[in-house]
Amino acid sequence: MKVLLRAATIYNPQSEYHLQQQNILIENGTITYIGPDEKEADHTIASDGLSVSAGWVDMQAYTGEPGLEYKEDLESLAAAAAAGGFTEVLLLPNTEPVVQTKSAINFIKSKAQTLPVTLLPAAAVTVDAQGKDLTEMIDLHQSGAMAFTDGTHPLQGADVILKALQYLQPLDGLLMNRPEHTRLTEGGQMHEGEASTRLGMRGIPALAEEVMVSRDLQLLSYAGGKLHFSLISTSAAVEAIRKAKAAGLQVTCDVASYQVAFTDDTIEPFDTNYKVTPPFRSHTDAEAIKEGLKDGTIDAVASAHMPQDVEAKKLEFDLADFGIINLQTAFAVANTTLELPVEVLVEKLSSNPRRILGLSEARVAVGEAANLTVFDPSPSWMPTQEANKSKSHNSPFFGKELKGKVLATIHKGQLVLNDSF
Template sequence: MKSILIKSARIVNKESSHHGKEVNVQIKNGKISYIGDDAPNSDETIEAQGMILSAGWFDLQAVFADPGHEHKEDLLSGAAAAAAGGFTGVALLPNNKPVTQGKNDVKYLKSNNQDTLTQVYPIAAVTLDCKGVELTEMIDLHVAGAIAFSDGLRPIWHTDILLKSLQYLQKFDGVLINRPEDIHLNMFGVMNEGISSTQLGMKGMPTLSEELIVQRDLELLAYAGGKLHLSNISSAKSINLIKEAKKKGLQVTCDMAAYQLDFDDEDLMSFDTNLKVNPPFRTAKENKALFKALKEGVIDVLVSAHNPQDEDSKKLEFDLADFGINSLQTVAHNIATLAKDIELDTLIEKVTAAPRKILGLSNPVIEEGENAELTLFSPDYEWKLAYNTNFSKSENSPYWNKAIKGKAIATFNNDKSYIHKQ
């Protein structure tokens, strides 16, 4: 890789001696070759005034749909979208066809890592075919390189399976990730249950469907021990339950989709199927509680919740359309929006050090001689996610072709770079 000079960026990296400083950073041959006030000769210069240079962002939850649905996304297009979104690492949910449940499945997902900027970290299924009935061989999967265990887009509905998983994973200090959802309460639901769903005549998905499972999971965690991560939290009561569990010393963490607070259920009056997600967009009141939890640190991580869908899955009546947003490249916009009221350093932590800590990975350090695994982020850059900027195979985004602020300007890792041409 040619030498690149990043001029006048502010370092956000608590592990670095340069944290909080505005400096010039040179990258050469995949390494950080210089940090300081000078401007050594370089093949390319990026003017980075007003921008943040951090450790490469890490996404704790995405779907690449490969194998099985490569027309929606594949490993290479997903990695390209992730790099353009600022992510140097992505943890992939197991909901492929076939499900990630064997050694060869893990090996396949990691097969392009040596050639791509963004590295894939497979999350293996807890149960065979994610059906919640029979446990997978988790020790073998761990040895094969699975970073964590989850049924991904499907909740672990079977109480005994959840209990046994928490106990089993303690043998190698593994992390269980569960999406809290009572599938029976949410059956046929398409949006948040409330005034808006009643006015639209659509079947609602109550916050109770999440809260019951959060409470169940936390009770089982207190009983069995282990490490539990609850994904895609969307309810104020869920937050309060998690907050209390943390106070009791339970090893529980949680995340929220980065886009969750950008919309509420009233926005679905437009019947835009790109706003159909699970968990659904809740009320403005619930959003305020989630925002407070994010600010206070109860919510540990922001995830892309990237779930690409093709045109045939979205251009349907609202109740027939599939759930999901193409969201890897717009997390930077979500962070820029949240930064109006939350410290940027706090938000950057939730997409760098925090997800890696949960998975037992070290956070890259911005020091001379270290590998250049970096993300350069501009909170003020205006752009559009459109045909000429979209790296995903899918277009199912509520931000599509709309002017938004906040973008990853450059991403570096594995002796490779993505640089947005401004």
């Protein structure tokens, strides 16, 4: 099969064609021509703002398989990921059972072989993600675990963080943690501020994130190793990480692509599709996130895809589960709200996540296997439930105008054309 990308702007710093507009021919999964000539092909992809980059990598998404397939299974997650432009996705370990054994790692890798998206298993740091006893991290690393995290369960014990950093150092392994002091957020429903007081909801204070970022950075300074913070949301956390990087610590972080799409006073009150963790925070926090992305403090943009079934969301706000689906909309939401140049946003979706996870570079170059995301950053569109690939429908973006479309992915010799529009 031959695929031609006609007059595509290339966003790939590792390529000699970076920021150039070229025709690209892919034959049977390999890039065979880049240049001005138009070649014959079985499929031609063209648009006024056609753009291409190395395939995007999502730093964290949740699948219900095994155990909770009614929320999301590996096939539906891969379909949503490809429609959203992702060719590789890091999966949280919070399934039933938790991903903490060689067989669980092998199950994901085996089932994903024929899918158009590479699924990267993350393994739990502690047994059953309960924050107590460490898992067999060396064996899990050798079996293919790409990172270690308790996922939706933030690590609370300083001793656990310290031991995990020490165990992973000889492996050059990556420890990931979502910084949240759960005793300070217990019962919280939204960001603690004027809006939560006005609505009569128990707040989730910014302090709960900030104290854990500060603590974990001190532990990293003491123990060494590599630490990645997932889903940063507050201005103080951004500033602490900025200073830690300047001091030479091996720390990286990501932010949910939707984090600044709303603030605590712009969400639809009591609509559970706006209930996320960490929550939509203040205008000041949103501006700090944007600045942190621009100056490189925040390395990556993640989908934070968290599918929830109707029974988990169609409840009173305080009883509903946290999370929204976002694999299909991650790029468009980020492109609409984060105020980043396309080149910078693509870096935070592609090359930076690859560097953090230790993945090989994907280059737009003749002779290279095609691992590409094809997109147009200009058109406006509205997500609909009918075009949703996920098994779940918990999104605040249905019916809202977004800017930037994913047109296709090419990976593992498979072309996935986006039919969501």
